[in-house]
Every structure is written in C-alpha cells, then in structure tokens.
Amino acid sequence: MTRDVKESFSAGAPPAPAALAAKVRTLAPSMTRSMQLVAEAVAGDPAGCAALTVTGLAELTGTSEATVVRTARLLGYPGYRDLRLALAGLAAQQQSGRAPAVTADITVDDPIADVVAKLAYDEQQTLADTAAALDTVQLGAVVAAAAAARRIDIYGVGASALVGMDLVQKLSRIGLVAQAHSDPHLAVTHAVQLRAGDVAIAITHSGSTWDAIEPLRVAFDRGATTVAITGRPDGPVSQYADHLLTTSTARESELRPAAMSSRTSQLLVVDCLFIGVAQRTYETAAPALSASYEALAHRHSPRTTR
Structure with missing residues (x-):
C-alpha cells in the first residue's frame, strides 16, 4: 500500500x-x-x-x-x-x-406517541453528533475531487445502497457522471475501469462490508481517489480510503437495527457532499438544476388532450 x-x-x-x-x-x-x-x-x-x-x-x-x-x-x-x-x-x-x-430505547409496549418522540430525539442527536464529528477538511478534499472527477462510482449494499442511489440522483442532476453499484460483481468490474482523476466512494456503516470494500480496493489500486463513508473509521475499509467521512449512529435496539440508525447520518454526509460539489461547480450546476426542475414541472403539469 x-x-x-x-x-x-x-x-x-x-x-x-x-x-x-x-x-x-x-x-x-x-x-x-x-x-x-x-x-x-x-x-x-x-x-x-x-x-x-x-x-x-x-x-x-x-x-x-x-x-x-x-x-x-x-x-x-x-x-x-x-x-x-x-x-x-x-x-x-x-x-x-x-x-x-440519552432517552430510553423503544420498547414493544411503547404507545405510538412515545415512539415518535424517541425516534425524533434519536434522529436529532444522530445528526448533531455527525455534524460535530465530521472532519470538514476531509469533506473539502472529497468535494474538490468529486467536482473535478471524470467519473464517480459508489458502492454499498442494503440500506447503504439506498444512500448511494440518493447521492447518484443528486449528482446526476448537476451534470456529473455518477453510478451506484450494489451488485458486488458489477461493482468490481466497473472499478477496474477507474483511473487517476476518478472517484470511488464506499458506504459501509460497519466498515467491514466486504462487498463494498473489495471494489474500493480495486479502485484504490487503479489510482482513483477513494472515499469511505463509515461509522467505523478504524475498520478494514480505511485501508483503501484516501479520505474518511465518519458518521455517527443512534443506539441500536431490538426494534431499531443498525440499518435504520446509520441511514440518517449517512444521508447528512452525502447531502453535505452534494452541496459542496454544487457550490464548487455552480456555473454548470445551476443551469443543470434549472433544466431538471423545468423538465419535471412540465411532466407534472396537466396534459392537453385532443
């Protein structure tokens, strides 16, 4: 290495x-x-x-x-x-x-009003914790790399794959070439095509999801700029990440598994990443966003019948 x-x-x-x-x-x-x-x-x-x-x-x-x-x-x-x-x-x-x-865990006997209150508190705390711990120097470096990238690949499975798809949707609307891969075989075959100037992002709360780590390793070996969005910055994924963006998480419980508690913080990080890229590429991003808004508005407007 x-x-x-x-x-x-x-x-x-x-x-x-x-x-x-x-x-x-x-x-x-x-x-x-x-x-x-x-x-x-x-x-x-x-x-x-x-x-x-x-x-x-x-x-x-x-x-x-x-x-x-x-x-x-x-x-x-x-x-x-x-x-x-x-x-x-x-x-x-x-x-x-x-x-x-810290509030108590959600229990099977909690009335729905208590469930709402506890989830709201945990979500707010997770966002605050993530914001407080997020390394803005690392984030800035990732923004710069993504804004200039020829291509951006994103790897994740399960709930992390959904977060990756959300980031792709955002980046695509400002004209960047981005793809999300949840199939581990396709992820590796795409990672092989990366090179210096490209960006690869692995999203894994545990930091040890091999289906996300392996394509990141391949991208790392190919010279791409590699990023890990993870709740375990000391996990195996860090071996192949040039930049680490650390997420916080609410406490896991029987009724709130890690996939739920990690998603909120991951979405905050990718939103921060997207806004940073949009700011950096504003001259091209703003017209691209306007065009997508107009296209969607036209699609949702009542159609004239003949």
Whole structure:
C-alpha cells in the first residue's frame, strides 16, 4: 500500500466536547472489553470522570492506567488530560441543557406517541453528533475531487445502497457522471475501469462490508481517489480510503437495527457532499438544476388532450 489513510483520521485537533459522546457510541463496538468499560464510564458520567485522575478512572473501571490512556487516544485525544477537559466541557453542556441525557430505547409496549418522540430525539442527536464529528477538511478534499472527477462510482449494499442511489440522483442532476453499484460483481468490474482523476466512494456503516470494500480496493489500486463513508473509521475499509467521512449512529435496539440508525447520518454526509460539489461547480450546476426542475414541472403539469 502506498497511501497512508490512518493519518487522515488521527490527525487534527481533538474532538470538541459535543462530539465526545458520538465518538464513544461510534467506536465502542470495536474496542476491547476493557476499553469499552472506560468509554462507557466517561459517556455515562462525564462530570464524575472529569474529576478523576487517570489512576482514579482506572480503579473505577477495573482497568489499568495504560488502558485509560489508550482509550483517550482512540477517542481522538493526545492524552488523558485532554480527555478530562472534554469531559468537563460535556458535563457543563449537559447541565445547561444543551446536551440532553440519552432517552430510553423503544420498547414493544411503547404507545405510538412515545415512539415518535424517541425516534425524533434519536434522529436529532444522530445528526448533531455527525455534524460535530465530521472532519470538514476531509469533506473539502472529497468535494474538490468529486467536482473535478471524470467519473464517480459508489458502492454499498442494503440500506447503504439506498444512500448511494440518493447521492447518484443528486449528482446526476448537476451534470456529473455518477453510478451506484450494489451488485458486488458489477461493482468490481466497473472499478477496474477507474483511473487517476476518478472517484470511488464506499458506504459501509460497519466498515467491514466486504462487498463494498473489495471494489474500493480495486479502485484504490487503479489510482482513483477513494472515499469511505463509515461509522467505523478504524475498520478494514480505511485501508483503501484516501479520505474518511465518519458518521455517527443512534443506539441500536431490538426494534431499531443498525440499518435504520446509520441511514440518517449517512444521508447528512452525502447531502453535505452534494452541496459542496454544487457550490464548487455552480456555473454548470445551476443551469443543470434549472433544466431538471423545468423538465419535471412540465411532466407534472396537466396534459392537453385532443
């Protein structure tokens, strides 16, 4: 491998306090059990943990000081001191009401009004978490590459495939050549045709969906600019991504699987990507959008009968 993608995720300023809870939710499933204990503790009681030394937090969680430091670094902080500062900031936000406590999961006995309220809260929190954690430098680089691309290929399966189709529909309306591939065989055969100047985007919440990773790997080897939209920036997909766009997700539950909870954040990221590209190509994008609006308006207008 000739391109280092890990640096793009780890470099940069530590996440803001508002993004800390999102980072914990996103990365906890891929942590070791001892690191999960630390992550769960800081997310569950930021004020209490902010008052603890690294030794105190290690004793509270039944882990080691080294585990606490590793957890802090995985969450994006240079050391435990930086994590404590973020915890103090998050605690202050929660006390002021700007960072509300997490609601309970949806249960089978919930009245529909409670279902609506809980889903609305989780969706809002997911969007806020994704926005807070999204690396705008990485996003800007992807926008620049997509705006100048000869061709854009998008890979995803299941719910991620639907998000890919949504992005293709948007990009096509401003005149870009974009295709979404959910069939893994077709995805690879199209990826083989890519070259420098093209863009390949894999959408995979888990970061380990091989049917999305394999065509991205092929595109990477062919010299295309590669992008991963994922909730697991430390997953296997990162090995073949020049740029990582990280999504947050609401908590999974029996009645709300990952496919539901990840879709909202993925749609926000692709919308941001589309708007960025439309801004960058405005001279051609604006007339293309106007033409598509006119065509659709004409199609929906009452037809004259003879």
